[in-house]
Amino acid sequence: MTLPSTHDVALAAERRSAARLLLAHPLVTSNGPHRDTFLLIRRHADWLAQRFQQVLGYRLLVEASYARLFKAGLGSGSGQRLQRPSTGTPFTPRTYAYLALALSVLVTAPEQLLLSQLVADITAAAVDAGIEVSDMGRQAERRTIAAALRQLVDWGAVVETEGHVAAVAEDQGGEALLSVDREIARAIVAGPLTISRDGADLVRRAADPGFGGPRTYVRRRLVETPVVYLDDLTDAEREWLRSRQRREAQAFSELLGLEAEIRAEGIALVDTDDELTDLRLPGTGTIAQAALLLVERLVDRLRPTDPGHPATGGRLVIGVQIPDALLPELIEELIEEYGRRSNWQRGLLEDPDALLAAVLDLLARMRLIAASGPVRADGHGLPDNYDDGAPHGRSVTDVVGARGQDRPSQKDGWVLLAAAARFAPTVATTPAPVPADSADHVTLESPR
Known part of the structure; x- marks a missing residue:
């Protein structure tokens, strides 16, 4: 038995760190909080793209200033919801609507624009889409828009050059100068918009495992959910998992550093470093x-x-x-x-x-x-x-x-x-x- 060299161990560790970051943060920018690991993503871009495609059917796009892992989702009712960072309150349907409207504006917006202009463009886009816009004078409505814009700032699609997007929620209607990264705005939406009839069809198409079939779908469930039970799965999915569970456990350990707990009832992939989950129990609060x-x-x-x-x-x-x-x-x-x-x-x-x-x-x-x-x-x-x-x-x-x-x-x-x-x-x-x-x-x- 030949032991891996120091170089091989270091190479595997770099690739694992990059893969773990992309799984937890599917959009990573060169000037964001994970800029150090972004360099590893750039260095191993080809290998990462190949592995994510082979294992999970996910597409990876790596550009000079950002990397975007296009996850496929698991279908209706299974997504990880966005939350307001300050309160942890889940986004409401209206917040998601403003987020989508803002993205539709940003993909063709100038490189810089005023906050007031962005809000006006969002309102116009809502009218064009047949979406009823509530009174913008209501503070609750302004806070909802601010939450959507704050998310775009966190993603890097919008940069607060002067002032802050939170100014939209101020009683006197504050102002700010914003810079727009149109490339990131275009890369945020992962689903096949152009061929989807409506929102439900978009979610269904996004979750389609394609040629990977049961293999790809079960792997996605394993890495994206806390635990997979036997009766979550169809007959074909369950039979594939039963025949492959040991080899899959080893593969996920090597790629993502996750340890499989295999039980009679199902399987869970455990992150001993507690980095790849947004749900914790025990927890605070x-x-x-x-x-x-x-x-x-x-x-x-x-x-x-x-x-x-x-x-x-x-x-x-x-x-x-x-x-x-x-x-x-x-x-x-x-x-x-x-x-x-x-x-x-x-x-x-x-x-x-x-x-x-x-x-x-x-x-x-x-x-x-x-x-x-x-x-x-x-x-x-x-x-x-x-x-x-x-x-x-x-x-x-x-x-x-x-x-x-x-x-x-x-x-x-x-x-x-x-x-x-x-x-x-x-x-x-x-x-x-x-x-x-x-x-x-x-x-x-x-x-x-």
């Missing part, structure tokens, strides 16, 4: 703290007693139904036990329903819970052998009753998923003997 406490109690209450291991004939439990009354009951308990003495946000303490909604939203994005019912957000449809009349949740080829036996008739319930067991405060395990090749698979009752 009221919602993250309440979410951690809630998921601990849910696991404690709902952990299956002894489902056994699927390799020895046991029933694989990917998730269990959460009783409707349990969630509001637990959130009230947490408010009383922790919230009032832990400086949780007062507004959320006074509105338990809003706190619960925010907590469930975080846990769902973390893939620790999921809405019950036969729904796949990615547009690829349900597993081929799904039986809507079955008494259990989603049926897959070799997984019986994957999401538990008590599938509700309503579509708005919640299911606690297997990865939630990682956050259980204490675990006592008495695993059944399993074959050697399945020893690293554990179910909801025995997380590592």
Whole structure:
């Protein structure tokens, strides 16, 4: 066995750093906060472009002043939403509308223009597109425009030469001089605009894995979501993953430095450096703290007693139904036990329903819970052998009753998923003997 040379190790480390940055920040500029790593992207541009195309079907464009990784998305309802940096508030549909209108203006804008002119051009573009524009005198509307423009500044499409885009939200209508990078503005939109009929068609086409088929789609899910469960996948996707999971784990370790955790229920790619995620649990703030406490109690209450291991004939439990009354009951308990003495946000303490909604939203994005019912957000449809009349949740080829036996008739319930067991405060395990090749698979009752 020949050991890699120092040069080979250094080369692999450079390429891995560049690939990790592009995955986390698909638009990197030469004068932005990641300018040092941008030089590595330029140095290894050809190799990176080839690997991203082969592995994920992503196109990489590297120019003198920026690099843009065109991600494909995973379909409707699966995108990572933009947030206002100052508050963490998610963009509203109206903020996205102003962002799209601003981009439509910037691709043909002069190299410099006044903030007031940009806002006027955005308003005119909205009229041309048939979009109703609210009263620009309303401060809430001006703040929405400012949030969209702030995002364009962060991306480098707009540079604040004199003043700031936040001036648009001032009561007296402040002014600023802006410089425009039309190339970056053109590179921001990743989907096939020219051939898409509408927004839904654009999202569907963007998520199409093309000739890569199940291979490309599953790889995208692995790197873009916290965990992939077996019953997230179609038969073809699941069979491909089962036959390739060890080799794929090694490939992702070499390309991105991600470690695969392979379980009976599915697979998660873990970043030990904690750099490639915008979702963290445990985390800081009221919602993250309440979410951690809630998921601990849910696991404690709902952990299956002894489902056994699927390799020895046991029933694989990917998730269990959460009783409707349990969630509001637990959130009230947490408010009383922790919230009032832990400086949780007062507004959320006074509105338990809003706190619960925010907590469930975080846990769902973390893939620790999921809405019950036969729904796949990615547009690829349900597993081929799904039986809507079955008494259990989603049926897959070799997984019986994957999401538990008590599938509700309503579509708005919640299911606690297997990865939630990682956050259980204490675990006592008495695993059944399993074959050697399945020893690293554990179910909801025995997380590592």
